[in-house]
Amino acid sequence: xxxxxxxxxxxxxxxxxxxxxxxxxxxxxxxxxxxxxxxxxxxxxxxxxxxxxxxxxxxxxxxxxxxxxxxxxxxxxxxxxxxxxxxxxxxxxxxxxxxxxxxxxxxxxxxxxxxxxxxxxxxxxxxxxxxxxxxxxxxxxxxxxxxxxxxxxxxxxxxxxxxxxxxxxxxxxxxxxxxxxxxxxxxxxxxxxxxxxxxxxxxxxxxxxxxxxxxxx
Amino acid sequence: xxxxxxxxxxxxxxxxxxxxxxxxxxxxxxxxxxxxxxxxxxxxxxxxxxxxxxxxxxxxxxxxxxxxxxxxxxxxxxxxxxxxxxxxxxxxxxxxxxxxxxxxxxxxxxxxxxxxxxxxxxxxxxxxxxxxxxxxxxxxxxxxxxxxxxxxxxxxxxxxxxxxxxxxxxxxxxxxxxxxxxxxxxxxxxxxxxxxxxxxxxxxxxxxxxxxxxxxxxxxxxxxxxxxxxxxxxxxxxxxxxxxxxxxxxxxxxxxxxxxxxxxxxxxxxxxxxxxxxxxxxxxxxxxxxxxxxxxxxxxxxxxxxxxxxxxxxxxxxxxxxxxxxxxxxxxxxxxxxxxxxxxxxxxxxxxxxxxxxxxxxxxxxxxxxxxxxxxxxxxxxxxxxxxxxxxxxxxxxxxxxxxxxxxxxxxxxxxxxxxxxxxxxxxxxxxxxxxxxxxxxxxxxxxxxxxxxxxxxxxxxxxxxxxxxxxxxxxxxxxxxxxxxxxxxxxxxxxxxxxxxxxxxxxxxxxxxxxxxxxxxxxxxxxxxxxxxxxxxxxxxxxxxxxxxxxxxxxxxxxxx
Numbered sequence: 001x002x003x004x005x006x007x008x009x010x011x012x013x014x015x016x017x018x019x020x021x022x023x024x025x026x027x028x029x030x031x032x033x034x035x036x037x038x039x040x041x042x043x044x045x046x047x048x049x050x051x052x053x054x055x056x057x058x059x060x061x062x063x064x065x066x067x068x069x070x071x072x073x074x075x076x077x078x079x080x081x082x083x084x085x086x087x088x089x090x091x092x093x094x095x096x097x098x099x100x101x102x103x104x105x106x107x108x109x110x111x112x113x114x115x116x117x118x119x120x121x122x123x124x125x126x127x128x129x130x131x132x133x134x135x136x137x138x139x140x141x142x143x144x145x146x147x148x149x150x151x152x153x154x155x156x157x158x159x160x161x162x163x164x165x166x167x168x169x170x171x172x173x174x175x176x177x178x179x180x181x182x183x184x185x186x187x188x189x190x191x192x193x194x195x196x197x198x199x200x201x202x203x204x205x206x207x208x209x210x211x212x213x214x215x216x217x
Numbered sequence: 218x219x220x221x222x223x224x225x226x227x228x229x230x231x232x233x234x235x236x237x238x239x240x241x242x243x244x245x246x247x248x249x250x251x252x253x254x255x256x257x258x259x260x261x262x263x264x265x266x267x268x269x270x271x272x273x274x275x276x277x278x279x280x281x282x283x284x285x286x287x288x289x290x291x292x293x294x295x296x297x298x299x300x301x302x303x304x305x306x307x308x309x310x311x312x313x314x315x316x317x318x319x320x321x322x323x324x325x326x327x328x329x330x331x332x333x334x335x336x337x338x339x340x341x342x343x344x345x346x347x348x349x350x351x352x353x354x355x356x357x358x359x360x361x362x363x364x365x366x367x368x369x370x371x372x373x374x375x376x377x378x379x380x381x382x383x384x385x386x387x388x389x390x391x392x393x394x395x396x397x398x399x400x401x402x403x404x405x406x407x408x409x410x411x412x413x414x415x416x417x418x419x420x421x422x423x424x425x426x427x428x429x430x431x432x433x434x435x436x437x438x439x440x441x442x443x444x445x446x447x448x449x450x451x452x453x454x455x456x457x458x459x460x461x462x463x464x465x466x467x468x469x470x471x472x473x474x475x476x477x478x479x480x481x482x483x484x485x486x487x488x489x490x491x492x493x494x495x496x497x498x499x500x501x502x503x504x505x506x507x508x509x510x511x512x513x514x515x516x517x518x519x520x521x522x523x524x525x526x527x528x529x530x531x532x533x534x535x536x537x538x539x540x541x542x543x544x545x546x547x548x549x550x551x552x553x554x555x556x557x558x559x560x561x562x563x564x565x566x567x568x569x570x571x572x573x574x575x576x577x578x579x580x581x582x583x584x585x586x587x588x589x590x591x592x593x594x595x596x597x598x599x600x601x602x603x604x605x606x607x608x609x610x611x612x613x614x615x616x617x618x619x620x621x622x623x624x625x626x627x628x629x630x631x632x633x634x635x636x637x638x639x640x641x642x643x644x645x646x647x648x649x650x651x652x653x654x655x656x657x658x659x660x661x662x663x664x665x666x667x668x669x670x671x672x673x674x675x676x677x678x679x680x681x682x683x684x685x686x687x688x689x690x691x692x693x694x695x696x697x698x699x700x701x702x703x704x705x706x707x708x709x710x711x712x713x714x715x716x717x718x719x720x721x722x723x724x725x726x727x728x729x730x731x732x733x734x735x736x737x738x739x740x741x742x743x744x745x746x747x748x749x750x751x752x753x754x755x756x757x758x759x760x761x762x763x764x765x766x767x768x769x770x771x772x773x774x775x776x777x778x779x
Contacts, residue, residue, distance in 0.1 A: 050674055053605065073677035074686075080678045086671050089775025090693045099689070100679030130774035148679040 001026040001064050003152045003184040008059035010039065010046055017055075018043050018205040024152075026182035029175060029198035033189060033210050040188040040205055044154045047186070048080055049073040063151050079150035081158040085141035087129040093140055094125030100148030115143040135166045142174055146181065153178050155187040159194055171197040227601035228608045231594045231654060236613050238629055238651050239620050243482070245628020249475035256635040257468050266472035270480065275452030280480070283455045284488060286368040286448070287438030290375035295430055297376070297527045298383040303414035304517070304524040307397050314528055315388060321381040321535060323704065323759040325712035327733050328752035330374040330446040331744055332538020334363045335545060337370065340553055342541055348554035357553050364450050371448040375440065377531055379433045383426065389663055390425035411520050412513025420503070432618040434492060435485050439621030442714035442729070446736045455481050456623040463627050463719070474627050482624035539752060545745030565742040572731070577750055580711055580727040583642060584754075587649035588706035591657040595702070598658065599665045600687060614655045622715045630719040640724035648716045657706040664698035696769065697776070700762035708755035728754065
């Protein structure tokens with residue numbers, strides 16, 4: 001699987017916010033870095049097809065050789081994780097996991113159970129998501145996204161709301177699973193540690209390579 | 218991603234539902250005011266109706282009463298609302314006060330008015346509490362406290378209901394204004410709590426509550442049911458007089474009623490215009506006052522207790538009034554000046570059972586019908602907006618709240634009469650919808666827009682199409698505000714007096730028309746029975762709206778109000 005952004009540019013009232021021309025191979029993590037407010041999240045909104053009306057996008061988005069530039073969000077098959085886990089509060093943990101599972105799959109319950117085990121929450125499907133810890137919720141959100149069988153994964157600062165000791169294990173959890181499924185991943189962050197853990201190319205929203213700088217303490 | 222073209226029509230359906238009846242009704246009073254009403258034999262344009270209306274000797278006094286009571290009630294309600302928020306926002310008492318708002322809002326105007334009448338009447342609890350010890354009265358004094366010629370009781374009855382309404386509107390506006398931090402900054406600069414709030418928050422809040430204030434002003438100047446219960450009688454307010462002309466058996470009086478309705482409309486528009494000018498004046502003076510550096514620390518000492526007293530007084534008056542209604546409905550004998558009846562019984566209730574059952578059912582059905590349609594329309598307008606089809610014309614949703622009912626309902630009733638549509642439950646539901654829809658829409662719009670759009674985006678990214686996002690994610694997550702909006706709509710429908718009376722044409726009645734019809738009878742026991750049912754219906758629905766989500770989502774902490 002490959003995600004390719006072909007001369008993609010996003011403008012707001014004539015001002016260029018982002019300019020990217022690159023491709024991400026399956027199992028690879030591309031990091032887009034920059035301070036907050038530079039338009040990183042706007043790039044992800046454009047990639048899933050939810051760019052706010054005020055913005056203009058040019059260029060093409062290719063997923064597995066298919067041009068998805070005009071495909072509506074729900075048919076694009078790009079998973080996204082936000083800074084907060086955005087689990088649906090009115091559903092159980094299993095309800096959340098099952099939401100993205102295609103309807104007529106055989107043994108939905110079995111798939112949900114397996115996902116619970118993989119998230120380290122065996123048998124906890126009936127739980128209220130609000131009663132889980134931050135790390136558990138983040139893992140459920142990832143498994144929910146993976147169960148919908150996406151062809152690419154987009155991460156919008158998904159580790160920044162976690163405690164620092166939780167962050168490293170969560171990074172490993174996410175990247176390992178994306179690699180195992182051969183998913184191209186785009187990670188948006190302002191945290192150099194995230195970029196280092198991703199171990200892939202790092203660019204700015206303008207597509208310039210970023211050098212690894214240790215934050216001065 | 219822009220939704221298909223059809224969605225752009227959605228808001229216009231709602232606008233048409235609201236605006237067409239209002240405009241048709243206005244046309245329907247202006248034509249007969251000039252003598253044109255073929256159904257009643259008026260084929261030529263004449264000024265007879267105007268001569269009759271302007272020649273009515275009570276007109277100047279009725280007009281003056283409408284203006285004075287309407288403006289006084291609005292100014293008092295607004296001042297008290299602002300004072301309460303400025304003096305107490307951010308405190309625990311304030312949180313407690315906002316919790317008490319829902320039942321106050323659910324209460325129909327007429328029930329609150331009856332409660333107040335029973336409380337302050339010469340034979341009411343207030344007089345009984347101090348008699349004969351302080352007053353020497355051993356029988357109810359012959360005083361005109363209710364229906365006083367100055368309209369003071371009417372003003373009080375309006376303030377009871379309008380302060381909670383304006384308070385709710387102010388709270389909604391405060392949510393978007395960072396008011397607590399502004400006040401904190403002002404206080405750290407040495408300003409008193411109230412002065413700091415007035416100088417930093419009010420200028421931002423007022424533009425947002427301007428429409429509700431205009432609605433209160435237009436309503437207070439033209440209200441009929443509260444004026445029938447508490448207002449002066451000789452002459453009554455203009456609105457009550459128009460209704461009197463409207464409902465005379467002599468149909469030719471309808472021309473005069475139409476001319477009266479035009480006068481009422483002009484009066485309301487004129488006063489709204491003057492109020493707008495007054496705003497400019499206050500703003501000009503306010504800009505100087507804000508900049509003059511006065512800290513107003515001392516004002517807090519006297520104004521904070523005053524605001525608390527105002528709020529308590531309203532709460533106590535409503536609570537005691539309603540308790541009085543309940544007690545009267547079970548009273549068989551109650552001598553003056555005893556504080557409690559000598560004998561209780563179910564006689565008042567059993568005597569009404571025959572009509573109480575069917576009319577309560579009709580009231581409920583009408584309210585359910587109008588509210589269900591209003592919910593569907595409101596959700597479709599908001600969903601169309603979410604899908605990129607927004608129109609500024611949706612501001613017209615305020616039209617039925619600003620246009621005085623008594624100014625356009627007579628015209629609409631005449632059309633319905635001509636077309637043979639009056640007197641059916643469907644017609645009453647359709648007309649209630651005009652007033653239910655704005656309240657449902659307004660109470661739903663803020664929570665709908667405040668919903669975290671990322672939940673919808675997450676659902677879409679998981680493969681859910683727009684309809685599944687709506688049904689499986691957005692509506693369930695908004696269950697609580699949806700139910701509250703439903704309860705607001707239901708309460709609005711139950712409370713409608715004039716629309717039910719004029720379109721129901723006596724063949725469709727609700728608990729409200731029955732209760733208000735008893736107002737002049739002075740039969741406290743029967744009024745008690747009907748007013749209790751009138752207040753209980755919306756209260757029950759409100760209680761359900763609060764309890765239901767708590768039950769449905771009892772195992773979902775994320776669905777609780779934070």
